[in-house]
Amino acid sequence: IGVDTAINTVVWALNRIRDTALAHGRAFLVEVMGRQSGYIALMGGLAGGAEVIVVPEVPLSWEEIVARVEEGYRKGKRHSIVVVAEGVRERLGSTSELAQAIQEATGLEVRLTVLGHLQRGGSPTAFDRLLACQLGARAAEDVANGKFGHLVAWQRGELVAVPLAQVKRKHPAIDLSLYRLAHSLAT
Incomplete structure (x- = not known):
């Protein structure tokens, strides 16, 4: 974001x-x-x-x-x-x-x-605001459903769950x- x-x-x-x-x-x-x-x-x-x-x-x-x-x-x-x-x-x-x-x-x-x-x-762009809303909502939904151990990410235009073991600090x-x-x- x-x-x-x-x-x-x-x-x-x-x-x-x-x-x-x-x-x-x-x-x-x-x-x-x-x-x-x-x-x-x-x-x-x-x-x-x-x-x-x-x-x-x-x-x-x-x-x-x-x-x-x-x-x-x-x-x-x-x-x-x-x-x-x-x-x-x-x-x-x-x-x-x-x-x-x-x-x-x-x-x-x-x-x-x-x-x-x-x-x-400064103020975030509309895209960054919408992305933050989607990522936050999905993360909250996953927590509510007992789904842990992953990061919610935006890849190729969709939200995906990436297991924490696969998360690397990438640029x-x-x-x-x-x-x-x-x-x-x-x-």
Whole structure:
């Protein structure tokens, strides 16, 4: 619960950042949640029209990121938005260092925005509210019927009982076809 809300917050922020980027002809690097998974960065960046999306699952070098930014400008774009999942810091260094590297390599004015805890707060989306209602109702029903030892989960559009022995701390996997789509739409 909360992933849809976080993604929608990223899209909301990107829409506003794009207005500033267009008005001033700047590049923006936007850091979003995603220490273990680039799911929020990918989905938010794709829905929000980011020119470059950097996620832990797809290792890009600083040079590749800079090349993608430059490619957009060569093709006539007047701005660029680079969405970065926080988990890439271990491999690439801080997002402020990456923003500086883009600025030095391209000569563009680059601004860094870290969404941080903005994504964790606020009102949940309708989807997250409805999902919470369904999960809670099913869990209460199972308890009332003496069914224990499982977690109620949402998988492929339906509620399922997952035995506790099978529950692992998993992070949502990214769909690489969506990553390729995001890259093709941006160029």
